[in-house]
Structure formats: C-alpha cells, structure tokens
Amino acid sequence: MSGSATLLGLSMLCYLLGAVSLGANLFLRRPWLLAAGRTFAVLAALLHGGAIGLRCVEVRHAPFTTPAESLSLLAWIVCLLYLGMEALWRLSAAGPFALGLSFLLVLIGAGLSGAGGPPGSQYAELLAERAISLHILATVAAIGAFALAFSCAALYLTQHHILKSKNGLAWVKRLPPLATVESAGFLLVAIGFPLLTLGILSGLVRAGEGGLPPGWQTDGKTLLAFVVWGVYAAYLVARLGLNWPPVRTAYILIAGLALSLLLFLVPSAAHQFAR
Amino acid sequence: MPLRVTGLSHNTAAPVEVRERLSFTTPRALDDALAVLRAALAPRGGECVLLSTCNRTELYVAAPEDPDREEMAALLLAARGIAPSEMGDWLPFLEDQAGCRAVEHLFRVTAGLESMVLGENDIVRQVKEAFAKAANAGTCGPTLNPLFHEALRVAKRARTEMNLSHGAFSIGHAAAQLAENIHGSLAGRTVLLLGAGAMSETTARHLAAAGANQVLVANRTYDRAVALAESLNGRAIHYDDFVKYLAVADIVIASTAAPHTVVHRPMVEAAMRERSRRRPLFLIDIAVPRDVDADVGEVGEVFLFNIDDLGAIVEEEAAERRRRAVKAEALIREEALAWSARMRAALVAAPLVRSVRAKHHAIVQEGLARLRAELPHLAEADWARIEAFATAIENRIAHDPTIKIKEYAERAAAAASAMPGGGAADDLEAKMRTAREIFGLEEGWESGQSAATTAATATPRRGE
Structure with a gap:
C-alpha cells in the first residue's frame, strides 16, 4: 500500500469518527463529544491534505485525473470549508453531514479506483495546461461550497419548522x-458561485483551443453546468434582489445540491476526468 | 474538627414569615452576626460560615467539642439577636445535620440541588460571598477553608458533568433563549414592549442581559412607559404609535392588560412587507387574556410564542434538570463520602505523624546538645550551619514515613466509607500500631524523651 493510500485510509477513519462524534453530540450534548468531533475533523483535513500532496508527488501531476481522485479532492474541500464554518459560526450541527459526506465521497472513490479507473499518468500532459487545472479545481471547490450551503439550508428548514410548529422544541x-445558518448558506453560495463561473469560463477557454470531441457543446455535463449556474444565480437574485424569505431560498439550495452532484457524476465524453 | 450545620430554608417546615425573621439581608447584619459568632466560637477554637440567601439561612460550625442541636440553635439565634427564651419556638423549624451528612448538604446546596429553582446558578455566588465574608471576619480556619473550596469544586463538577445549569429557568429566560435561536446574537436588536407590567420588564431584562440593547416601551399610561424605558435605558413611545414600530422591532413582548387582542394579522403582514424578509420577527405574548391573534403565527418569518408555549419549555427543561439531578446527587454523595474519609484519615494520621516528627526532632536536638558540649570552641555561625544541616536531615528522614502514614490512613478511611464494617478500620488500627512500634513510639515515650531533651538542650552554650 502506498503512503498516500495509507494516509487516505486514516483520513477516512477520522471522517467517520468525526461524523459519528458530532452526530452523537447532537443527541447527547456532551462537551467531550464535540471536542472529539472537532479534533477528528482537523486530523482528517491534515491527513487527507497529506494524502493528496503525497499522491501528487507519486504520480507527478495534479491529483484529479481519475474519478477517485476528484472525489477525494471534493471530500477534502468539503472538510476544509466545514472547518471554516466551525471557526466562523461554530456550526458543529453541520458536522455530521459534512464529515459524513467526505467519508462517503472517499469511500465511493475507493470503490471506483478498485473497479479499475484509468491510470493517472497518461493525463499528465493535459493537466499541465493551466486552463484545465483551473477548470477542475474551481468547479470541484464550487460544488464543495454548494454541498455545505445545502446543509445550512437543511438546518434552516428544520429549525424553522420546529419554531413554527412548536413540536420538538428541545431540539431548538x-x-x-x-439567522446564522441563513447567513452561512449565503456566504457559501457567494464563494461557490464565482468559483463555478470561473470553472465554466476556463472550460470554455480550453474548448476554444480545440481538441475536444465533436458535439461538446451539447454534452450533458456542459449543459448541466449552465443549469447549475442558473440555479445559483437565481438564488442570489432571489435573496439579494427580490427579498424572498429565507424559507423559500432554502429550497433553491436544496435543489441546487442535487443538480451539483448530478453535474459531478453525470457521464461525459468531453470530460474524461470524471469518467 | 467535626462539622455541623443548622438552619432553615424553603425545604424545611419554616414558612416564609419565619424564614424572613431569621434572614441576614444586609451586609451590616451579616457582619454583626459574624462578630457575635466569632466571640462565641473563637475561644473554643471553633470556626463558622453563615450562609443567608432569600430562601435559606444556615450556620456551618466546626468546633473541637462538637456542639449539639440546642447549642447550634442558640448560636444562630444569638447571631440574629433573638432572645434565648424564644429557643423553644424556633427549634421545630431548624434542621440540623452533622458529619458526613453536613458535608453532603453543603455540597448539595452549592450545586443548586437544594435550590427552589433546581440547578440555578446564583447560589454559587452566594456561597462564595458567605465564605469570603467569614474569611474576612476571621471565622474560617483549617477545617472550613478547605471544605468550602471543595464544595465549590464539587458544585462546578456536578454542574459541568451533569449539565445542571443548562436550559431555561423562567419564562423570561426561555424567551431570551428562543430569541437567540431565531436571531443569533441579540446585540443591536430592537425590543418593543407593549405594556409595562412586571412580566414584560423581567423578560426585557433577560433579553437585555443577552445583548438586546435597543428597547422601545409602549404603554397606555405614557408616564409608566417613560419610567420603565428609563430603567431599561430605552425609549418610550406613544401606545397608539406602536404599529409603526412593528416594522423596526426584532422582538415584541406583549403584556398589556387589554381584555382583547391588540396585535392583528394585517398589522403584522404590513410590518413584514416594510422590512427585509430575511429579518424574522419574534412575538412573545405573555398577556392573559392574549394580546396577539393566534393566526399572526402563520405569517412567514413571524414566530409567535404565548405564555403556555414558554411555560411548556420551562417545564420541559425543569423535567430534564430533575433527571440530571438524580445523577448529580449520586456524584455529590460520592464526593461527600470521599471528603469525610479524607478528614477521618487526617484525624487518625495526624497524631502519629506529629509523634514521628517530634521523636526525630527530639533525637536531633539531643545530638546537637551533646555536640555543643563536646565542641565548645565552635563559633555561633558554625553552629547555625550545623543546626540547619541537622534540620534538613530531620525533615528528609521524616518525609517518607509521613507520606506513607497519610496514604495508609486515607486508603483505609476510603475503604471504611465504601464498605462500613468491612474490617478497614481494624486494618488501619493494626497498621498504625505497627508504625508506632517501628518508630519506637510506645506509650509514654514523649514524656521521658522530652525530659531528656530538655536536660540536654539545657547544657549552656559557649559563652553563656
């Protein structure tokens, strides 16, 4: 087993333990569970960062040539963004989702690589192009931000429902x-949306240089990227311009994540990296 | 020294008119009482702490000759300036506990388990203040000092580990917590009070304590609104204008005496249209009959809670605290037993440790006296160095036995507390006897030894 695989395995374990600790803390409200969850999250981020760095050294190119690698990168970004949310707003309630999602992404990635994904080295030359690297990095980071915005929306709707119905007030x-989850969700979209825009633009620049399979303009992933961009643009307009109530904009964020994950996973001839 | 506590509280048979007669509500009254108690206890080597809160007056006494129930009652009544002839009237109301039970009682009181509102925090401050007062008055000593520090530590442990102080303790507290769950930080939030009654004032104070620093008060009697606004550092508005201010308020506390509702759905809908839709409105209706139409709660981003909703939250929290208190009680009992065991151990070990140290000291002094006689030519500076060296050796030699004796005693006392009659006391007695034999501390050695030492040290020093 290579060094990067060992570190990745350890980070998976930390993701799982962190998600379980923070999930248990929601029910039991024990300070030590909260502290353990946060510690596992930090450890997971460090180990996973180490695994990605080591992988770069091992294969001598950016770590997203295979589906497993890009899923791993997405998992890491989700964890980093979660740690940022913790530091800013103490949003440990989003921890079970964020760390659980990171664990699942790495697990799925491990399954895909086990099933025989394409070897990374043959893409080294392609990845040397800045536009491609930027395209992938920005898009993956945007999806990570949207995933956490989804968790904020889910928390908002849950809290809103409890306060309105007055059922389960012990959970409040x-x-x-x-107000905190609403602001957090908005800030995450405010980070993710420009990144997605950058990802799409850099993709278009690369496509303009030629070399893509014919019909890339009508490729499912390309079209879906524009749909996702439109959904989050609608969210921003609804929130900033139309003064929609947060309970309504929260549903846009819920729908947005479903489309974002589809964007990430949909098969595409023009996007070899996600095969 | 044995510990005893006597006093009364809301948990005893004493009704409020009895409790208020025995309370020490002003700092002056407490100072005077401590002066009386010091005069009574200091000559006997006793210590005391007087705890007086709105619902509790208790006197903790540690004295070499354990005072009985009547003596304790007499001390407490004297401290309050009540004639001894009234003792018979008071005795049925006073509760008295001694030893480990008194220790456990102090721990329970400090942890808030004996409070009217279970787990409330204020009692910690009150115990700290009572202890500080006693320390300043010089009525605390080697027994009560560590005991009160221990009580505060145990209370902190119980509160932290069992979450005893979490949750809402009152309607106002519950409202403030809900406001924080809706708005996050309350800093800069605007609170609108409809009605200037006591309940709305209390609730507003809770919100202000949580950070809400802009208060508007509307009341039918404008002067009353002005008075309340001044006390809350807020602003009075005319009652008829309150609808205009719904658009700027983040939290509304309605508690008017109106016989019908005064806040209606169209009013609130209009207010919500004027403001950012992301700014929720928290309506607290604590009036009976209600001030706010029930269908106002159906307006988006408006959260309406009436007095029953808040009361249910308080009751739910109290039930949860009662469940946690059961665990805290077990923890406190365990801590009280451990403390009592340590105290008993100290009582058993202290005389033996003193004897061991006294014997070492006597031997050293005897040796030094002999040496002085043999070396009369040495200078005083040299003798000072020799004596310092001898004292260092004496302390070094006594150190390990001292630690061991204390350890044996603590272990045995803890075992005896955990399993009374389990033979731990006999075991400790045997160990202490063995230690006396090893160190040659048979009965009567002190008198013979001290006579010898006196004779030896009586040898005149050079130049004397």
Missing part, C-alpha cells in the same frame, strides 16, 4: 440560530 437549542 441543539441547532444553530436561524
């Missing part, structure tokens, strides 16, 4: 305040 104080 276990969840973050409405």
Whole structure:
C-alpha cells in the first residue's frame, strides 16, 4: 500500500469518527463529544491534505485525473470549508453531514479506483495546461461550497419548522440560530458561485483551443453546468434582489445540491476526468 | 474538627414569615452576626460560615467539642439577636445535620440541588460571598477553608458533568433563549414592549442581559412607559404609535392588560412587507387574556410564542434538570463520602505523624546538645550551619514515613466509607500500631524523651 493510500485510509477513519462524534453530540450534548468531533475533523483535513500532496508527488501531476481522485479532492474541500464554518459560526450541527459526506465521497472513490479507473499518468500532459487545472479545481471547490450551503439550508428548514410548529422544541437549542445558518448558506453560495463561473469560463477557454470531441457543446455535463449556474444565480437574485424569505431560498439550495452532484457524476465524453 | 450545620430554608417546615425573621439581608447584619459568632466560637477554637440567601439561612460550625442541636440553635439565634427564651419556638423549624451528612448538604446546596429553582446558578455566588465574608471576619480556619473550596469544586463538577445549569429557568429566560435561536446574537436588536407590567420588564431584562440593547416601551399610561424605558435605558413611545414600530422591532413582548387582542394579522403582514424578509420577527405574548391573534403565527418569518408555549419549555427543561439531578446527587454523595474519609484519615494520621516528627526532632536536638558540649570552641555561625544541616536531615528522614502514614490512613478511611464494617478500620488500627512500634513510639515515650531533651538542650552554650 502506498503512503498516500495509507494516509487516505486514516483520513477516512477520522471522517467517520468525526461524523459519528458530532452526530452523537447532537443527541447527547456532551462537551467531550464535540471536542472529539472537532479534533477528528482537523486530523482528517491534515491527513487527507497529506494524502493528496503525497499522491501528487507519486504520480507527478495534479491529483484529479481519475474519478477517485476528484472525489477525494471534493471530500477534502468539503472538510476544509466545514472547518471554516466551525471557526466562523461554530456550526458543529453541520458536522455530521459534512464529515459524513467526505467519508462517503472517499469511500465511493475507493470503490471506483478498485473497479479499475484509468491510470493517472497518461493525463499528465493535459493537466499541465493551466486552463484545465483551473477548470477542475474551481468547479470541484464550487460544488464543495454548494454541498455545505445545502446543509445550512437543511438546518434552516428544520429549525424553522420546529419554531413554527412548536413540536420538538428541545431540539431548538441543539441547532444553530436561524439567522446564522441563513447567513452561512449565503456566504457559501457567494464563494461557490464565482468559483463555478470561473470553472465554466476556463472550460470554455480550453474548448476554444480545440481538441475536444465533436458535439461538446451539447454534452450533458456542459449543459448541466449552465443549469447549475442558473440555479445559483437565481438564488442570489432571489435573496439579494427580490427579498424572498429565507424559507423559500432554502429550497433553491436544496435543489441546487442535487443538480451539483448530478453535474459531478453525470457521464461525459468531453470530460474524461470524471469518467 | 467535626462539622455541623443548622438552619432553615424553603425545604424545611419554616414558612416564609419565619424564614424572613431569621434572614441576614444586609451586609451590616451579616457582619454583626459574624462578630457575635466569632466571640462565641473563637475561644473554643471553633470556626463558622453563615450562609443567608432569600430562601435559606444556615450556620456551618466546626468546633473541637462538637456542639449539639440546642447549642447550634442558640448560636444562630444569638447571631440574629433573638432572645434565648424564644429557643423553644424556633427549634421545630431548624434542621440540623452533622458529619458526613453536613458535608453532603453543603455540597448539595452549592450545586443548586437544594435550590427552589433546581440547578440555578446564583447560589454559587452566594456561597462564595458567605465564605469570603467569614474569611474576612476571621471565622474560617483549617477545617472550613478547605471544605468550602471543595464544595465549590464539587458544585462546578456536578454542574459541568451533569449539565445542571443548562436550559431555561423562567419564562423570561426561555424567551431570551428562543430569541437567540431565531436571531443569533441579540446585540443591536430592537425590543418593543407593549405594556409595562412586571412580566414584560423581567423578560426585557433577560433579553437585555443577552445583548438586546435597543428597547422601545409602549404603554397606555405614557408616564409608566417613560419610567420603565428609563430603567431599561430605552425609549418610550406613544401606545397608539406602536404599529409603526412593528416594522423596526426584532422582538415584541406583549403584556398589556387589554381584555382583547391588540396585535392583528394585517398589522403584522404590513410590518413584514416594510422590512427585509430575511429579518424574522419574534412575538412573545405573555398577556392573559392574549394580546396577539393566534393566526399572526402563520405569517412567514413571524414566530409567535404565548405564555403556555414558554411555560411548556420551562417545564420541559425543569423535567430534564430533575433527571440530571438524580445523577448529580449520586456524584455529590460520592464526593461527600470521599471528603469525610479524607478528614477521618487526617484525624487518625495526624497524631502519629506529629509523634514521628517530634521523636526525630527530639533525637536531633539531643545530638546537637551533646555536640555543643563536646565542641565548645565552635563559633555561633558554625553552629547555625550545623543546626540547619541537622534540620534538613530531620525533615528528609521524616518525609517518607509521613507520606506513607497519610496514604495508609486515607486508603483505609476510603475503604471504611465504601464498605462500613468491612474490617478497614481494624486494618488501619493494626497498621498504625505497627508504625508506632517501628518508630519506637510506645506509650509514654514523649514524656521521658522530652525530659531528656530538655536536660540536654539545657547544657549552656559557649559563652553563656
């Protein structure tokens, strides 16, 4: 087993333990569970960062030539963004989702690589092009931000429902305040949306240089990217321009994540990296 | 020294009119009482702490000759300036506990398990203040000092590990917590009070304590609104204008005496249209009959809670605290037993440790006296160095036996507490006897030894 695989395995374990600790803390509200969850999250981020770095050294190119690698990168970005949310807003209630998602992404990636994904070295030359690297990095980071914006929307809707219906009020104080999750969700989209725009633009620049299979303009992934971009643009317009109530914009974020994951996973002839 | 506590509280048979007669509500009254108690206890080597809160007056006494129930009652009544002839009237109301039970009682009181509102925090401050007062008055000593520090430590442990102080303790507290769950930080939030009653004032104070620093008060009687606004550092508005301010308020506390509702759905819908839709409105209706139409709660981003909703939250929290208190009680009992065991151990070990140290000291002094006689030509500076060296050796030699004796005693006392009658006390007695034999501390050695030492040290020093 290579060094990067060992570190990745350890980070998976930390993701799982972190998700379980923070999930248990939601129910039991024990300070030590919260501390353990946060520690596992930091450890996972460090180990996973080490695994990705070591992988770069091992294969001598950026670590997203295979589906497993790009899933791993997405998992890492989700964890980093979650740690940022923790530092800014103490949003540990989003931890079970964020760390659980990271664990699942790495697990799925491990399954895909086990099933025989394409060897990374043959893409080294392609990845030397800045536009491609930027295209992938920006898009993956944007999807990571959208995933966490989804968790904020889910927390908002749950808290909103409890406060309106007055059922399960014991849960109210276990969840973050409405205003906090609403602001957090907005900030994540405000980060993710320009990144997605950058990803699409760099993809278009690369496509303009030629060399892509014919019909890339009508490729499923290309079209879906524009749909996702439109959904989040609609969210921003609804929130900033139309003064929609947060409970309505939260549903846009829920739909947005479903489309983002589809964007990530949909097969595409023009996007070899996600095969 | 044995510990005893006597006093009364809401948990005893004493009704409020009895409790208020025995309370020490002003700092002056407490100072005077401590002066009386010091005069009574200091000559006997006793210590005391007087705890007086709105619902509790208790006197903790540690004295070499354990005072009985009547003596304790007499001390407490004297401290309050009540004639001894009234003792018979008071005795049925006073509760008295001694030894380990008194220790456990202090730990329970400090942890808030004996409070009217289970787990409330204020009692910690009150115990700290009572202890500080006693320390300043010089009525605390080697027994009560560590005991009160231990009580504060145990209380902190119980509160932290069992989450005893979490949750809402009152309607106002519950409202403030809900406001934080809706708005996050309350800093800069605007609170609108409809009605200037006591309940709305209390709730507003809770919100202000949580950070809400802009308060508007509307009341039918404008002067009353002005008075309340001043006390809350807020602003009074005319009652008829309150609808205009719904658009700027983040939290509304409605508690008017109106016989019908005064806040209606169209009013709130209009207010919500004027403001950012991302700014929720928290309506707290604590009036009976209600001030806010029930269908106002159906407006998006408006969260309406009436007094029953808040009361249900308080009751739910209290039930949860009662469940946690059961675990805290077990923890406190365990801590009280451990503390009592340590105290008993100290009582058993202290005389033996003193004897061991005294014997070492006597031997050293005897040797030094002999040496002085043999070396009369040495200078005083040299003798000072020799004596310092001898004292260092004496302390070094006594150190390990001292630690071991204390360890044996603590272990045995802990075992005896955990399993009374399990033979731990006999075991400790045997160990202490063995230690006395090893160190040659048979009965009567002190008198013979001290006579010899006196004779030896009586040898005149050079130049004397």
